[in-house]
Amino acid sequence: MKRGEFLLGLASSGALIAASGAAGPAAGEFAPSPWIALEPDGAVVLTLHRAEMGQGVHTALAMLVAEELDVDLARVRVAAAPAHPKYGDQDTSGSETISANATALRTAGATARAALVGAAAARWSVAPDACTTAGGVVRHAASGRALRYTELLADAARFAPSGGVALKPKARWNLIGRPHLRLDSRDKVTGRARFGLDVRLPGMVYASLERAPRLGAELRSCDAAAARAARGVVDVVVLDRPALAGDPLFVPAVAVVATSYWAAVKARRLLELAWSGGPHAGADSGAIFAALESAARAPAPVVLAHGDADAALRAAKRVVSATYRSPLQAHATLEPQNATADVRADGCDVWVPTQNPLAVQEAARAVTGLPDARIVTHQTLLGGGFGRRADRDFALEALVLSQRLGRPVKVVWSREDDFAHDVYRPANVNHVVAAIDGRGELAAVVHRQAGVSIRAQRGSLPLGAPDRLALRGATKTPYAFAAYRVEHHNGPLMPVRLGWWRGVGFSQNTFAVESSLDEIAHAMGRDPYALRRELVRDDAVARNVLDRVAKLSGWGGTLPARHGRGLALVAFDDGTVLAHVAEVAVGEGGAIEVLRIVTSVDCGQVVNPMTVEAQVQGGIAFGLGAALRHEITIANGQVVERNFDRYPLPRMSDMPAIVVDVVESDRPPCGIGEPAVPPLAPALANAVFAATGKRLRTLPLRFTG
């Protein structure tokens, strides 16, 4: 198998090798930008620099280019870009792929088109403005002449426009905003799609790693004699701190390297290791939450304040106060973490299903000491990301092992490794206090989050200093509270690594914001929709989304006994506003059945409506697991849930009916990868309250006793 084949997310043609950062343009092609190469055979090769992990961005980004370039999408082949600064930011996170790249990619397409038009116009001695383009052909209507782009490739580079190019007005769009099937589905249903785990190299060996059982535990002794003697074992390597270049996510490990994954797994069981207890030997979830709850009740550093919340609370006729708990969550990407590295004396290739290729490139530089020109970080397809693959710990393991062994090494995490050594969504306790004044109006809200932030846990922010990133969803809400204060108790350190998880910050804070607003509404004797409607009076987008979801869901209509509707809204910082109305039925024994979710969303200009619908459906499924079932618990300093038996993902029969209503919007595009997740849990909790009168404030939502 040729190494170049791993570049191919979607197609299989040698032409794509030219798209790698290591090679220049192929003979006869026209490559006007890092992303676009027109091939002599008519193929349009797009080398895209954002990770495809299910969000459909390879298709959406291709649509943006093809719209302006006026080529048939069927002729487009997509390749995943290797790490290279020429692409700019390659970090796929924060639901921002489209918003951050739409203009650049449309401009690249329009620039390429202008060059092709210029070449045709010169050949015909006509004005470029007299030419039109469609389907990869330039036409001059007045003379009836036409040239295919493929006939212009040799000249086009000379006609690159010197100034800016105009983008197509919306009225002339053929692709943007219209539903389009994903370009990669066929490869994903035939087994042809290549994920990180599918990388195979000649002479490659496989590594399975026994990592320290607790954060901070050190290896005391290692008897690897039996493992070394096992069939297929090539080496046993201790990875200690210096080996992993002082990476903040470093976990000491003993790697068993063998000629097959299974041989490595079996030999790993023969290791006789002794680890120190480390600083978290006695840690357990009960004590962690007890500490967070007491922290949440004491004043903490202020992140944001307007109005005099304390005065309003002193003068309040009624105070509503509630505490919400969000546990650690795992990412559980279906493709376990993995990476394949080939470190040689004169160069390094590393294949990683990563959300952040430039971070992997940096790790490769640190491990090998090689210059960037000799390192290629290849991006594969990702079998899910959800933030887990923004980190690079698994890539670092492969790089270090390949360097030690002097041959290609594939590191494969088992599912148990993946659950036990995730970078978990932080656990938080959020305490909300609201003042209702003598006129029955909401006078103030104080929102306090207790829990160490990701950055503080990793040492990049001091403990105790408030971290705005951890307060997303609380600091900026669409609600015009008369007085509002947000506080953050940033600590204590957790006994596990923490990381970015779909809807960073929002997933915990929105649960508290939207549950408490429901509680406040009921305390005021107000309808939860009507109260929100009033509080978003200054925000036309949020008002519209609320009105649409209320109407579509039949808000206020009667329901059978023990059925209820719950509403929750989220406004992401980039502009997306999304609201769910959940309809649930609660059995006499407390079983929560989710019957229907109605969602309205305004995410600005939509590129591919089919993807937006898919992201909302998928976000609801993801949110259902987190809201109703999932928690990572710690006992004796170790993660208890190690596989899908203890962390049961939703299955087909768990899915409610889903109605997705997407607002037609001319605002610039904003994100859709995350926003459906955070409001799902509070919509369900609010629906459970409507059905039963019982308020559930702890995730996952459960009736106990």
Add this chain to the structure above:
Amino acid sequence: MPYRLRVNGQVRDGLEVEPDTPLLWVLRDELGLSGTKFGCGIAACGACTVLLDGAPARACVVPVGAVGSAEVVTVEHLENDPLGRRVQDAWVAEDVPQCGYCQSGMVVEATALLREHPHPTRADIERRMNGHVCRCGTYLRIRAAIERAAARA
């Protein structure tokens, strides 16, 4: 001892693996058939589903020594089967895959389901597909794709 397997209509012999090696890793690492995915290793997610003599099996828990003369069919072979092809076409038409990692197992299972029940009820579909997980949450489109494929029988 070297194993001999019947995979996708071919005999593959000389497989030097331990008898307890799961079929999954023989397919992936020895035969290069990487369409069959590793998800959990305990038959809890369905990503590794293959057909053994036509019946879906979780290749992560089937030791190669237990396969014997059974005919193994993987996702790579479905295109050669009119029903498998119809299922794949329906998946594309319903725009099912997101990350796509679970979908190999899903289409193999759906093909077996439709072979047994050409016109499955929703309950039939859920019963069978509930053995599979999709972390991206594509279930509603999977169900629609199965119904589409069944409607074209």
